Each structure stands twice: as structure tokens, then as C-alpha cells.
Amino acid sequence: MSKEYEKRIKDDDLYETVEEVFDTRTVLNVVELMRRKVIKRLAGTISAGKESRVYLGYTYDDKPVAVKIYLTSSAEFRKGILKYISGDPRFAGFSPRNTRELVYTWARKEFRNLTRLYEAGVRVPRPISVYNNVLVMEFIGEDGLRYPLLVEAYKDMELEDAKRVYTRVLEEVEKMVCKARLIHGDLSEYNIIVTPDIDVFIIDVSQAVDVNHPNALEFLKRDLERVVEFFKVKVGLNIVEDSNKLIEGLMKCLERRKVE
Ligand SMILES: Nc1ncnc2c1ncn2[C@@H]1O[C@H](COP(=O)(O)OP(=O)(O)OP(=O)(O)O)[C@@H](O)[C@H]1O
Ligand SMILES: [Mg+2]
The missing domain is CATH 1.10.510.10 (Transferase(Phosphotransferase) domain 1)
Structure with missing residues (x-):
């Protein structure tokens, strides 16, 4: 099988999992994490909320991870987020141009908070990576079940x-x-x-x-x-x-x- 063909199948698999929910940009963000070898594949839905979806994924060494994807289309979400970002000295001077940018900041904020908590010894999932609206962390469960x-x-x-x-x-x-x-x-x-x-x-x-x-x-x-x-x-x-x-x-x- 040619490399190109192999790649197309993988991309098709990915679309099958996420197509209904995600815009092209989000799919590209997931693909970028695959290109960076952070995740190899998505394997199923763990949770489907209003503001985010959490998927089970696998790394290149076949370790399960939780992949949290923030939806970039919710206006309610935007209102909710601003309350927490304004007033936080870490986001002083931050003025997002659109909801997507705000959601990316939100994902980065969760990653930073996870890192800070993890380093302080709090029992949170180990943060692994964040790219735009996609956050990858340790999966808390076994045999693919949370x-x-x-x-x-x-x-x-x-x-x-x-x-x-x-x-x-x-x-x-x-x-x-x-x-x-x-x-x-x-x-x-x-x-x-x-x-x-x-x-x-x-x-x-x-x-x-x-x-x-x-x-x-x-x-x-x-x-x-x-x-x-x-x-x-x-x-x-x-x-x-x-x-x-x-x-x-x-x-x-x-x-x-x-x-x-
Ligand atoms: N690291 C993880 N390992 C296993 N399961 C997880 C992990 N992170 C989240 N989950 C599952 O996904 C669900 C949603 O995750 P989380 O609470 O972080 O998002 P949320 O902001 O509440 O989403 P929404 O409000 O949109 O429903 C959790 O209730 C939990 O069941
Ligand atoms: Mg929750």
C-alpha cells in the first residue's frame, strides 16, 4: 500500500469519528497533533457536552489518552468564559478578536491550570499537549473505559x-x-x-x-x-x-x- 493511500485511509477514519461535530479547522488541529506524533488515532467518544467533546485516543506507543476538544461555535460558551478570563492577571491585556480565538485561549488555560496543579502534586490527569482547541491528557480509566x-x-x-x-x-x-x-x-x-x-x-x-x-x-x-x-x-x-x-x-x- 502506498504511503499516500495509507494516509488517506487514516484521514478518512478520522473524519468518520469527528465529521458531524467538527469544522475543518478542528479536524486540521487534530491532524496536526498526529503529525507531531502526540496522538496516533482517536478511538471513540468518552463524553459529548455542550462546550466540549472528550475522546479516547491512543499515542504512538499505544497508551490511552483523553483528547478534549472545545467547540468553537457556542455563543453561550463565550459569555461564560469571559467572566473567568477578565480579572485573571495571567490574561491581562488580552482581547480576543473572535470566539475561536477565545476558545483557543480557554484550552490553553485548562492546559496551564492542569500543569500547575500536576506540578503541585494535585491528582489531576497528567497534561500532555495542547494545540489550538485540542487538549491531550492522561486517560483516567482502564481497557478503554473511563x-x-x-x-x-x-x-x-x-x-x-x-x-x-x-x-x-x-x-x-x-x-x-x-x-x-x-x-x-x-x-x-x-x-x-x-x-x-x-x-x-x-x-x-x-x-x-x-x-x-x-x-x-x-x-x-x-x-x-x-x-x-x-x-x-x-x-x-x-x-x-x-x-x-x-x-x-x-x-x-x-x-x-x-x-x-
Ligand atoms: N482525563 C480523562 N480521563 C477519562 N475521562 C475523562 C477525562 N477528562 C474528562 N473525562 C470525561 O469527560 C467528561 C467531560 O470532561 P470535562 O468535565 O473536562 O468537560 P466539561 O467541560 O464538563 O464538558 P461539558 O461541560 O461540555 O460537558 C467528564 O465528565 C469525564 O467523564
Ligand atoms: Mg465537567
């Missing part, structure tokens, strides 16, 4: 395991805030993955902001209130602390770090 989200996993969980998950989530939040100095901003049972050994991964960090962001405290409060509410009401744990107490603890830990 591990469940907390919202899916909690129903069949023993109380002891639920307690452990609660404790682990709070430990990760403390690392995020005190070590990485980032506030997640959309933390909930939908953005926490539970692994079979009853540990957690925190995902979906595109909207995370620096602790010095003007709305940081508001975002942190909302994050903790959601987590507390979930474990208290849905899971029915009686050991759950008050979210204000948790915030106090995190503030103290931030202060201590400032002094150190």
Missing part, C-alpha cells in the same frame, strides 16, 4: 468508602488552594473521578483561577458549599464539616504559606 464520576460512583459505595472519598477530596482541595494557589471554580460531584482503589482525580479545570483573582473567595465558597451539600444530603455522611469552617482552615493555610 472510571466513573463521583455522581455515578457514590450510589454503590459503602459508607466507609464514601468517607474516604470525602477526606480525599478535601485533601486535594487543600493542595489546590495552598500549594498550586488555584481555585477550581466548578468543583462538584460531576468533576471528580473515583478510581477502583477509592481514590479521586479532579478534572475540568479550565475555569480555575488564581487565589488573587477578584472573585476567588466567591468561587471557593461555591465549590465548598457544593461539595459539602453533596456529601451531606446525597451521600448522607454525618461527618461533613461546615463550609465556612473549611474556608477558614484554607485561609489559615494560605497565610502560613505566605510567611514561610
Whole structure:
């Protein structure tokens, strides 16, 4: 088989997977990541949301990866994004010319946040690469199947395991805030993955902001209130602390770090 023919088949395979959803530019962005040998192929859909699609992919050494592709066509998305980008000192002076450029920035922001969290030792998927609106990261699952989200996993969980998950989530939040100095901003049972050994991964960090962001405290409060509410009401744990107490603890830990 000629090289050219081989290439055409691969491209056709790719179109088959993504054609309905993506514009030509997005397809070209995925192809560029293939040319760079970051990914060899896409193998199926993990999740299809309003703002992004997540695919299972494979690297050239056949390791599974999660490929998150941000849709560049959603006007709602644009409004939502701007709230988090304006006010973040890392994006000072940034004025995107169009929605596509804004979405590319958003993808880069998730990659930077993932890197910062990963380097601080927070359990997030290892960031691998980002190109325009396509982000590649470690796949959290096995045999091509993603591990469940907390919202899916909690129903069949023993109380002891639920307690452990609660404790682990709070430990990760403390690392995020005190070590990485980032506030997640959309933390909930939908953005926490539970692994079979009853540990957690925190995902979906595109909207995370620096602790010095003007709305940081508001975002942190909302994050903790959601987590507390979930474990208290849905899971029915009686050991759950008050979210204000948790915030106090995190503030103290931030202060201590400032002094150190
Ligand atoms: N690294 C990963 N490994 C395995 N599964 C993942 C990974 N990242 C994301 N997922 C799956 O894809 C889903 C969507 O990912 P994510 O939460 O990052 O996007 P999202 O912004 O919530 O998308 P949308 O809001 O458009 O639905 C997750 O709920 C999870 O099931
Ligand atoms: Mg999510």
C-alpha cells in the first residue's frame, strides 16, 4: 500500500469519528497533533457536552489518552468564559478578536491550570499537549473505559468508602488552594473521578483561577458549599464539616504559606 493511500485511509477514519461535530479547522488541529506524533488515532467518544467533546485516543506507543476538544461555535460558551478570563492577571491585556480565538485561549488555560496543579502534586490527569482547541491528557480509566464520576460512583459505595472519598477530596482541595494557589471554580460531584482503589482525580479545570483573582473567595465558597451539600444530603455522611469552617482552615493555610 502506498504511503499516500495509507494516509488517506487514516484521514478518512478520522473524519468518520469527528465529521458531524467538527469544522475543518478542528479536524486540521487534530491532524496536526498526529503529525507531531502526540496522538496516533482517536478511538471513540468518552463524553459529548455542550462546550466540549472528550475522546479516547491512543499515542504512538499505544497508551490511552483523553483528547478534549472545545467547540468553537457556542455563543453561550463565550459569555461564560469571559467572566473567568477578565480579572485573571495571567490574561491581562488580552482581547480576543473572535470566539475561536477565545476558545483557543480557554484550552490553553485548562492546559496551564492542569500543569500547575500536576506540578503541585494535585491528582489531576497528567497534561500532555495542547494545540489550538485540542487538549491531550492522561486517560483516567482502564481497557478503554473511563472510571466513573463521583455522581455515578457514590450510589454503590459503602459508607466507609464514601468517607474516604470525602477526606480525599478535601485533601486535594487543600493542595489546590495552598500549594498550586488555584481555585477550581466548578468543583462538584460531576468533576471528580473515583478510581477502583477509592481514590479521586479532579478534572475540568479550565475555569480555575488564581487565589488573587477578584472573585476567588466567591468561587471557593461555591465549590465548598457544593461539595459539602453533596456529601451531606446525597451521600448522607454525618461527618461533613461546615463550609465556612473549611474556608477558614484554607485561609489559615494560605497565610502560613505566605510567611514561610
Ligand atoms: N482525563 C480523562 N480521563 C477519562 N475521562 C475523562 C477525562 N477528562 C474528562 N473525562 C470525561 O469527560 C467528561 C467531560 O470532561 P470535562 O468535565 O473536562 O468537560 P466539561 O467541560 O464538563 O464538558 P461539558 O461541560 O461540555 O460537558 C467528564 O465528565 C469525564 O467523564
Ligand atoms: Mg465537567
